Amino acid sequence: MEKKKIVVTNRVFPETRALLEAHAHVVVNEADEPWPAEILLEHCRDAFGLMAFMTDSIGADFIAACPALRIVGAALKGYDNIDVDACTRAGVTVTIVPDLLTVPTAELAIGLMLSLGRNILSGDAAIRKNGFAGWRPSLYGAGLDRATVGILGFGLVGQAIAERLQPFRCRLLASDAARRPETAFPHVTFMDMEDVIAEADWLVLALPLTTETQHLIGRAAIARMKPGARIVNPARGSLVDEVAIADALATGHIAGYAADVFECEDWARDGRPGDIDARLLADGARTVLTPHIGSAVIHVRRDIELSAARCIVDAIAGRSPAHAVNAPAGALLEVVDDVEPAPHKNVSGGR
Numbered sequence: 001m002e003k004k005k006i007v008v009t010n011r012v013f014p015e016t017r018a019l020l021e022a023h024a025h026v027v028v029n030e031a032d033e034p035w036p037a038e039i040l041l042e043h044c045r046d047a048f049g050l051m052a053f054m055t056d057s058i059g060a061d062f063i064a065a066c067p068a069l070r071i072v073g074a075a076l077k078g079y080d081n082i083d084v085d086a087c088t089r090a091g092v093t094v095t096i097v098p099d100l101l102t103v104p105t106a107e108l109a110i111g112l113m114l115s116l117g118r119n120i121l122s123g124d125a126a127i128r129k130n131g132f133a134g135w136r137p138s139l140y141g142a143g144l145d146r147a148t149v150g151i152l153g154f155g156l157v158g159q160a161i162a163e164r165l166q167p168f169r170c171r172l173l174a175s176d177a178a179r180r181p182e183t184a185f186p187h188v189t190f191m192d193m194e195d196v197i198a199e200a201d202w203l204v205l206a207l208p209l210t211t212e213t214q215h216l217i218g219r220a221a222i223a224r225m226k227p228g229a230r231i232v233n234p235a236r237g238s239l240v241d242e243v244a245i246a247d248a249l250a251t252g253h254i255a256g257y258a259a260d261v262f263e264c265e266d267w268a269r270d271g272r273p274g275d276i277d278a279r280l281l282a283d284g285a286r287t288v289l290t291p292h293i294g295s296a297v298i299h300v301r302r303d304i305e306l307s308a309a310r311c312i313v314d315a316i317a318g319r320s321p322a323h324a325v326n327a328p329a330g331a332l333l334e335v336v337d338d339v340e341p342a343p344h345k346n347v348s349g350g351r
Helices: 014-021 037-044 060-064 084-089 102-117 120-130 156-168 193-199 219-224 242-251 278-282 298-316
Strands: 005-008 025-028 049-052 071-074 093-095 148-152 171-175 188-190 202-205 229-233 254-259 287-289
Touching: 005 014, 005 037, 014 025, 014 298, 037 060, 049 298, 060 084, 071 298, 084 093, 093 298, 102 120, 102 156, 102 202, 102 229, 102 254, 102 287, 148 156, 148 193, 156 171, 171 193, 193 219, 219 242, 242 254, 242 278, 278 287
Parallel strands: 005 025, 005 049, 049 071, 071 093, 148 171, 148 202, 171 188, 202 229, 229 254, 254 287
Antiparallel strands: none
16 A cells, blocks of 8 residues: 655654654655745645644645645644644644643743843853953843742643742732632732733733734733833744834833744734844844744654654554544544634744
């Protein structure tokens, strides 16, 4: 019997490729850059399975053009770059990786906070440019000890961030649409989102991107923040309005912005900007910007790929894949219920 075709849209670890090649004919993008949309579609027209990453936008037109497709194994937790409804109608199962990204993303969030508050990048740049002649009264910043930290979204990532902030003796506030039992998190005070925004010295975003959360942190939300507060975004670029952030930095209303994600990379969002606001790039003193490295830990990335690959292998074998987020007609699937729901309209790529 001829092996089924599986398309992998980005370069992967040898272990991942070996696992898939033991069960399928595998086509892998070995380049540093994503395939253009037309090249990806050409590879997928006769494919049984697709391993998708955050650089891919899998919409209804794409699904309709790939009639043999039966499994999209996303190497992602957030899957807002995939039209799950279209997949379901076409009989395509979508699987995700629900928890492997939690810890490294939370670790990076803490790193962004420390780098921004303590002027670590500015200090490094000063030494490299000017040399070091000894201590000077400069680069005074903000620590985390006993700071009020507001976390918007209290799923697995939000919880992991809160856990890692406890040793800093922070006052932890959170808004939580799922209304998790407060007794399970005695170190956290749950509030309405507006109150968290108003009281936080540090505002950390841990939300999925949906049509409801796009530009959640815009001019109105920023106006409610304390003067001198800082914003940290390890979640999705378009949760914030980057133009409004740059304006607030320029006026001094907020003291800093740190981000690992940006509006320009939210591939499936209509009208996304083509680049990061130039003022954010120029403001090295009050911004810390990293290139979406929240899950960029070697063993984590390998495990993410292998998890997605195992789901694809299960589908090839006729088994119900783990971590499915939909249940197409005729498929006996265990649908994941401990992840953020897909939005009704896809607006961004997932981590």
